[in-house]
Amino acid sequence: MENFTDSLQHFLFENTPIHGNIVHLNHTYQQVLQHQTLPLVLKQALGELMAASALLSATLKMEGAMVLQLQSKGALKLLVVECSSSLEMRATAKWDVERTDEIADSTFLNLVKNGHFVITLDPNSGAPYQGIVPIEGETIAEMLENYMQRSQQIDSSLWLHCDGESASGMLLQKLPEQLGQNLEMQDADAWNRVNVLAQTVTTEELQNLSPERLLTRLFSEEDIRLFEEKPTRFHCSCSKTKVSNMLRLLGADEVNSIIAERENIEVNCDFCNKQYVFDAVDAAALFASEPVIKLSDSTH
Numbered sequence: 395m396e397n398f399t400d401s402l403q404h405f406l407f408e409n410t411p412i413h414g415n416i417v418h419l420n421h422t423y424q425q426v427l428q429h430q431t432l433p434l435v436l437k438q439a440l441g442e443l444m445a446a447s448a449l450l451s452a453t454l455k456m457e458g459a460m461v462l463q464l465q466s467k468g469a470l471k472l473l474v475v476e477c478s479s480s481l482e483m484r485a486t487a488k489w490d491v492e493r494t495d496e497i498a499d500s501t502f503l504n505l506v507k508n509g510h511f512v513i514t515l516d517p518n519s520g521a522p523y524q525g526i527v528p529i530e531g532e533t534i535a536e537m538l539e540n541y542m543q544r545s546q547q548i549d550s551s552l553w554l555h556c557d558g559e560s561a562s563g564m565l566l567q568k569l570p571e572q573l574g575q576n577l578e579m580q581d582a583d584a585w586n587r588v589n590v591l592a593q594t595v596t597t598e599e600l601q602n603l604s605p606e607r608l609l610t611r612l613f614s615e616e617d618i619r620l621f622e623e624k625p626t627r628f629h630c631s632c633s634k635t636k637v638s639n640m641l642r643l644l645g646a647d648e649v650n651s652i653i654a655e656r657e658n659i660e661v662n663c664d665f666c667n668k669q670y671v672f673d674a675v676d677a678a679a680l681f682a683s684e685p686v687i688k689l690s691d692s693t694h
């Protein structure tokens with residue numbers, strides 16, 4: 395396999411308002427799976443959601459994180475993927491473990507019936523933005539296309555694929571009118587034409603062809619500019635400082651009663667399985683009037 399795995403490439407169609415991204419996740423995805431044992435249907439859904447989050451987050455000008463969540467009320471509770479503007483990703487799933495067999499036999503669509511899509515943009519500076527919409531569509535790609543159309547008024551087409559080993563995806567987007575109007579007038583048919591061509595993509599091509607070869611295969615007559623590839627990687631942003639803040643929210647009474655009962659508080663990160671242990675001294679420091687900052691924590 396050529397060396398395009400774990401990377402994202404941006405491209406645009408010259409003299410049109412259309413641009414896009416192609417992503418391939420291999421180790422990035424494998425490392426997410428290392429920390430959890432998922433039924434195949436959830437493995438695939440999480441992989442598709444990871445590919446989608448990289449494709450969409452790379453279209454944002456914002457420095458920060460994008461969080462995609464599929465929330466459901468049945469056997470599946472939550473799929474969540476976080477992708478930073480530097481394409482560092484983490485992801486996890488929550489479900490009723492007693493119903494794991496039922497999930498394994500179910501279709502993804504059944505699992506998310508009556509669920510919600512929650513998209514959070516969390517910039518490094520400034521207030522977070524959150525959009526919540528009912529799930530509409532039959533696939534994750536369709537659900538996100540609908541979300542982008544309804545909530546952001548951006549025409550988007552997505553192709554996502556995950557076989558449980560690696561994930562890949564392609565995004566086409568038309569720039570909003572005020573930005574792309576002049577370009578669109580030059581080539582009014584471009585969006586339709588490019589989409590008709592893109593529809594011919596097979597999952598095998600999406601997974602196995604390098605972005606350059608895929609674009610040549612799909613759009614041989616089009617004038618495309620392909621940008622340099624950007625690496626993706628697994629990274630969990632959890633830290634003792636963040637866990638401490640969460641425990642402070644629980645409050646001193648609650649924390650002290652857990653310590654009294656079990657001696658320690660153990661918190662496992664849902665994303666990377668890292669364990670954080672707080673003993674009685676750590677717990678006292680949480681609620682000291684002056685915050686206790688250890689140098690080793692402040693770098694996170």
Ligand SMILES: [Zn+2]
Pocket residue numbers: 630631632663664665666667668
């Ligand atoms: Zn973690």
